[in-house]
Amino acid sequence: MLDQPAKSLTDCDRVEMCRLMVLSRCFTKQALTWHAEGRVPQGLHPSVGQEAVGVGACYGLRAGDWVLPSLRTSEAFWTRGVTIRQQLHAMCGTAESISGGKETSHHSGYPELGILAGTGIVGGSIPVATGVAMGLRMQGTDHVMVCFFGDGAANRGDFHEALNLAAVLKAPAIFVCENNLYAQTVPASVAMTITDIDDRAAGYGMVGQIVDGQDVEAVHDATQTAVARARCGEGPTLLECKTYRFMPHYPVFDEDRPQEERDRWLARDPIQILANRLQLSGLLDEAAIDQMAQAVRDELDSAIAQVEAAAMPDPEQVFTNIYAIKSERMTS
Amino acid sequence: MRELRGNQALCEALAQEMANDPRVFVIGEDVAAHGGVYRVTENLLEQFGPDRVIDSPICESALVGAGVGAALVGMRPVVEIQFTDLITIAMDQIVNSAAKARYVHDGAMHVPMVVRTLNLGKGSVYASQALEAWFTHVPGLKVVMPTDPHDAKGLLLSAIRDPDPVIFFESKALYAMRGPVPSESYTVPFDKANVCREGSDATVVSWGSTVPMAEEAADRLTAEGVSIEVIALRALVPFDRQTVVESVCKTGRLVVVHEAVRRGGFGAEVVASIADSDAFEHLRAPIMRVANPGVPVPHSAALHKFALPSVDDLVAAIRRTMSYD
Numbered sequence: 188m189l190d191q192p193a194k195s196l197t198d199c200d201r202v203e204m205c206r207l208m209v210l211s212r213c214f215t216k217q218a219l220t221w222h223a224e225g226r227v228p229q230g231l232h233p234s235v236g237q238e239a240v241g242v243g244a245c246y247g248l249r250a251g252d253w254v255l256p257s258l259r260t261s262e263a264f265w266t267r268g269v270t271i272r273q274q275l276h277a278m279c280g281t282a283e284s285i286s287g288g289k290e291t292s293h294h295s296g297y298p299e300l301g302i303l304a305g306t307g308i309v310g311g312s313i314p315v316a317t318g319v320a321m322g323l324r325m326q327g328t329d330h331v332m333v334c335f336f337g338d339g340a341a342n343r344g345d346f347h348e349a350l351n352l353a354a355v356l357k358a359p360a361i362f363v364c365e366n367n368l369y370a371q372t373v374p375a376s377v378a379m380t381i382t383d384i385d386d387r388a389a390g391y392g393m394v395g396q397i398v399d400g401q402d403v404e405a406v407h408d409a410t411q412t413a414v415a416r417a418r419c420g421e422g423p424t425l426l427e428c429k430t431y432r433f434m435p436h437y438p439v440f441d442e443d444r445p446q447e448e449r450d451r452w453l454a455r456d457p458i459q460i461l462a463n464r465l466q467l468s469g470l471l472d473e474a475a476i477d478q479m480a481q482a483v484r485d486e487l488d489s490a491i492a493q494v495e496a497a498a499m500p501d502p503e504q505v506f507t508n509i510y511a512i513k514s515e516r517m518t519s
Numbered sequence: 520m521r522e523l524r525g526n527q528a529l530c531e532a533l534a535q536e537m538a539n540d541p542r543v544f545v546i547g548e549d550v551a552a553h554g555g556v557y558r559v560t561e562n563l564l565e566q567f568g569p570d571r572v573i574d575s576p577i578c579e580s581a582l583v584g585a586g587v588g589a590a591l592v593g594m595r596p597v598v599e600i601q602f603t604d605l606i607t608i609a610m611d612q613i614v615n616s617a618a619k620a621r622y623v624h625d626g627a628m629h630v631p632m633v634v635r636t637l638n639l640g641k642g643s644v645y646a647s648q649a650l651e652a653w654f655t656h657v658p659g660l661k662v663v664m665p666t667d668p669h670d671a672k673g674l675l676l677s678a679i680r681d682p683d684p685v686i687f688f689e690s691k692a693l694y695a696m697r698g699p700v701p702s703e704s705y706t707v708p709f710d711k712a713n714v715c716r717e718g719s720d721a722t723v724v725s726w727g728s729t730v731p732m733a734e735e736a737a738d739r740l741t742a743e744g745v746s747i748e749v750i751a752l753r754a755l756v757p758f759d760r761q762t763v764v765e766s767v768c769k770t771g772r773l774v775v776v777h778e779a780v781r782r783g784g785f786g787a788e789v790v791a792s793i794a795d796s797d798a799f800e801h802l803r804a805p806i807m808r809v810a811n812p813g814v815p816v817p818h819s820a821a822l823h824k825f826a827l828p829s830v831d832d833l834v835a836a837i838r839r840t841m842s843y844d
Contacts, residue, residue, distance in 0.1 A: 253592070285625070286622075286623055286624065286625045287625040289622055289623055289625055290622075290623040294623060295623065296623065296624045296627070296628060298624065298627045298628055299627075303591060303628070304620070304623045304624055304628075306611075306615040306616055306619065307615070308611050308615050308616075311584070311611050311612065311615055311616060312616075313584070314580060314581040314582075314583070314584020314585055314587075314588070314612060314616075315584045315585070315587050315588040315591070315612075315616050316588060317581060317584065317585045317588060318584060318585030318586055318587055318588020318589040318590075318591070318596075319588035319589065319591060319592050320588070321585055321588065321589050322588060322589035322590075322591070322592040322593065322594040323592055325544065325570060325571075325589070325594060326592070326593065326594070332588075344580060345580050345581065345584065345611075348576075348578035348580050348581030348584075349578075349581045349584060349585070351576055351578065351581070352575065352576060352578055352581045352582075352585060355575075355576060356573070504625075507625070507626065508621050508622050508624075508625050508626035509621065509622055509658050509659055510621070510659065510661075510682075510683050511621070511629065511681075511682040511683055
């Protein structure tokens with residue numbers, strides 16, 4: 188546990204990180220409700236309970252840095268500046284969706300904000316992240332790539348191949364493993380014989396670190412240390428953020444997890460942990476946090492109205508951007 | 520004109536484009552210090568250094584995935600997968616990461632990557648698979664199959680400059696083939712098939728390593744007074760359907776020959792392109808396919824000849840199609 192504020196963060200930063208976590212949680216809960224009501228066609232893989240990881244890791248990245256979110260890392264989008272309205276457009280598949288209606292919100296990219304679209308293949312983005320980092324280094328920049336994935340992905344062959352390759356190439360990549368203890372319904376304890384995925388870093392000669400994934404300042408600190416190392420050519424880092432998914436993998440999953448485990452983790456709500464600290468520092472009170480949530484709800488209400496009124500994509504969108512040049516010869 | 524072997528022509532293409540474009544780099548197993556198992560990357564390390572000619576661990580999936588990532592941020596990777604059989608390990612990265620990136624980013628990002636790979640043709644069950652058809656089934660990929668040294672160089676230069684991912688199938692037969700190759704840099708477009716022989720009685724469509732077989736069959740039948748048009752596809756995606764359709768409209772007969780398994784092979788697509796085109800009513804005989812009958816390619820020479828198409832098979836198929844009037 189971090190007793191002192193992270194050294195790189197101002198009070199304003201800490202309040203902003205709190206706001207981003209509140210934003211993410213409010214959005215997720217509202218979007219799931221709208222999805223259940225049939226108002227938003229796409230569901231979400233809820234990150235509730237894990238908000239500190241994406242916010243802490245992405246906060247303070249620079250323009251020119253890239254992130255590759257997992258399907259659950261909503262926070263990467265918010266922290267890099269994607270708006271509520273943009274993600275609702277993506278979820279509803281409107282013409283204004285960043286992908287033109289081609290993909291869901293969680294597999295969308297926002298290149299101007301340094302966000303690449305991850306594929307729907309768990310762990311499939313890890314090699315891509317290695318390549319982005321390799322490319323950034325070849326171009327002589329000091330930009331970095333931050334790649335998110337879960338404990339489930341850490342058992343994929345791609346994890347091994349990509350981390351080994353990144354280590355060999357000294358690629359400026361930060362591999363952020365969100366170990367939330369479950370791959371869908373399968374406990375990590377069933378899927379691996381070790382407790383700490385961080386152990387694997389040593390196998391690649393890579394710096395690894397276990398991080399309290401419920402503490403946004405700890406995540407931020409660890410990431411910034413790894414980023415600094417990557418920027419000056421010292422290679423990649425594996426950060427294992429210990430966290431917990433407060434909700435099922437996907438709302439339709441009926442998950443049966445030990446009550447004791449649930450209680451223990453629910454007592455470590457990442458928003459509450461930071462909010463308590465900010466309250467002790469006199470930076471925020473409960474009313475201010477309520478105001479943050481209310482502001483998000485207001486924005487959600489106005490955004491959904493706009494999105495529901497938005498045009499749907501032209502059918503032509505099906506056929507565009509498969510190749511650089513659209514031609515019948517390429518699609519027939 | 521100066522003659523080169525296919526592997527030398529490919530190497531020259533790589534060297535010229537690396538000199539021309541600092542974004543181009545080569546990565547793969549044994550490509551740097553060793554110069555490539557078949558010398559396709561010979562001396563590139565000496566010319567361009569270890570930052571651009573990279574020996575990788577054995578990690579086909581990460582290799583292609585890393586190529587995708589580097590391409591997304593503006594590099595021009597040429598990834599070598601040493602044998603086609605090994606590309607199976609990289610299928611997720613090819614099918615999901617490379618092929619879909621432009622689409623899901625709605626054109627804001629793209630993957631100008633070449634994946635070069637080699638089919639030995641025979642020798643081992645695990646070094647002889649012709650898998651090109653798999654990739655033609657995936658929107659977003661281009662599939663290129665050079666036949667001779669001239670095309671190998673020009674097509675590889677086109678592939679490296681192409682804004683989309685290209686799967687580039689080389690063969691051991693190509694590496695060994697000698698042919699005229701201009702010394703300057705030049706490109707050969709994917710979408711124009713090569714009409715190697717003009718003829719009027721039957722059309723033979725082929726690609727890659729079976730094209731010389733088609734030419735030999737045509738030569739044999741010419742001696743018997745049968746005029747064969749031989750079309751070598753340079754790419755399967757994009758497929759130059761028009762050249763094939765026009766040829767079949769003229770000849771009324773079609774035989775397709777390829778090394779890959781007949782069932783679900785790209786030959787079926789070529790046949791279908793005639794079945795659903797105007798050429799259909801010009802057909803004078805059933806369409807024939809000469810291909811692997813649906814078996815792994817066994818090691819023993821006594822066996823592998825039954826797995827791979829031969830000139831005799833092709834000549835027999837053409838004679839069969841000629842027996843219809």
